[in-house]
Amino acid sequence: MSEQTEPSSPVVRAIRASRRELARLITRIENHAAGDDLAALYPFTGRAHVIGVTGAPGTGKSSLVNALARHFRSQNLTIGIIAVDPTSPFSGGAVLGDRIRMRDLAGDPGVFIRSMATRGSLGGLARATGDVVRALDAAGFDRVLIETVGAGQSEVDIAGAAHTTLVIEAPGLGDDVQAIKAGILEIADILVVNKADRPGVELTVRALRAMLDLGHRTERIAHHGQIMELPLALPTTNPQVDEASAWQTPVVQTIATSGDGIPDLADRIAAHREYLVNSGTLALRERRRVALELAERLREALLARLLAQADPAALSALVDRVLRREIDPASAAQSLLESG
Numbered sequence: 522m523s524e525q526t527e528p529s530s531p532v533v534r535a536i537r538a539s540r541r542e543l544a545r546l547i548t549r550i551e552n553h554a555a556g557d558d559l560a561a562l563y564p565f566t567g568r569a570h571v572i573g574v575t576g577a578p579g580t581g582k583s584s585l586v587n588a589l590a591r592h593f594r595s596q597n598l599t600i601g602i603i604a605v606d607p608t609s610p611f612s613g614g615a616v617l618g619d620r621i622r623m624r625d626l627a628g629d630p631g632v633f634i635r636s637m638a639t640r641g642s643l644g645g646l647a648r649a650t651g652d653v654v655r656a657l658d659a660a661g662f663d664r665v666l667i668e669t670v671g672a673g674q675s676e677v678d679i680a681g682a683a684h685t686t687l688v689i690e691a692p693g694l695g696d697d698v699q700a701i702k703a704g705i706l707e708i709a710d711i712l713v714v715n716k717a718d719r720p721g722v723e724l725t726v727r728a729l730r731a732m733l734d735l736g737h738r739t740e741r742i743a744h745h746g747q748i749m750e751l752p753l754a755l756p757t758t759n760p761q762v763d764e765a766s767a768w769q770t771p772v773v774q775t776i777a778t779s780g781d782g783i784p785d786l787a788d789r790i791a792a793h794r795e796y797l798v799n800s801g802t803l804a805l806r807e808r809r810r811v812a813l814e815l816a817e818r819l820r821e822a823l824l825a826r827l828l829a830q831a832d833p834a835a836l837s838a839l840v841d842r843v844l845r846r847e848i849d850p851a852s853a854a855q856s857l858l859e860s861g
Contacts, residue, residue: 532561536660540633543660547635550652559652562659569601569658570794573683575669575708580691581715584777586668587626592783593664594631601657601665602626602634603650633657651682651814680708681810684803685793687786689713690729692721706732709770711789717774717782729772768796831857 528534536543549555572589574582583604590600626632637650650667657665669679680686688709693716706712712729714722771789775782797803828836839856842848848856 528565530561530565532558533565533659536562536656543633543656544635546656547653550656551637551649553649555652559655562656565659566655567658569654569662569665570685570790571654571658571665571667571683572790573667573669573679573686574689575679575686576689576691576713577694579694580689581777582668582689585687585689585713585715585775586666588775588777588780588783589666589787590626590632592780592787594629596787597631598663599631599661600633601654601660601662602632603653603657603665603667604634604636605650605667605669606636606638633660633662654682681813684797684806685790686710687713687790689715690725691716692719692725710768710793711786712770712772713786714772714774715777718776718779722774726772726774733770733772766800768793768802827857831860835860 528537532546536546546555546558549558574586576582586602586604590602593600626634635653637653654665654667667679667683686708688706688711690712691714706729712733714725714729716722773782773786773789775786777783797806836857839848839853843850843853
């Protein structure tokens, strides 16, 4: 990993010195048993560039992540990879295990790969993904690549977790109309047409560029599949960026299996990072992301506290009343709040 000042935190020292300790920390994060460790490593985060990779199944996301990682390693950058997979109904673990498809990176001390199961989370990410990104960041990785499940239009949470979001398309999959639908196209900072050696690549590129020409760039942040309205206390626009100077989403053609187009894609990623920093957009996005994360964690904590305090018999009786149509669900929830 890149040379850095030796941290005072024993947790950070351990995960920077040992892959096994990092893997154990991530396991604790997934099991919601790393609260104190997360608090200790948080001051050492904020340095890595987080790159999200999403798109429909069959577009070659894993191959693209593999090729990008090899390119970054040729620049002496260290890489953390989070491959978010569907959940096994039997073990609760990751079904696909993208590490199998990235086996040529195995043994490289500058690359760490972790497969994570969604565990029922929507939006293409596991619930603990953000904390795992922080662990890799604190461990000293220069780039963190997040590959989402590949479920299509529902995968918009990645826009809130990553600094730069790549949306991957491929010709010949019949997904031109799906890509155009609101959501998956709008979150792209860079559109990648992978498998560009296939017939029909020109049609796919033309369709994507046509839709980009029809749209306009504004600063948004996605959360559980919705573009969220932010609290009034937070800035909702960046005064330094208007539509004319906003980032213009490029369409990049790649062939991940041969490496064609990967250097150009890496240059576009670097250019987007530079734009985020120089325009002040990175700080704005980070502020929005933290505000939404605090709201989400507060919502979960308050719900857990309310359910823990509720009388199970009274809750069951309230459910029965709703089923008998004596009270509607909204009124039932309100009565729970008032009794709590």
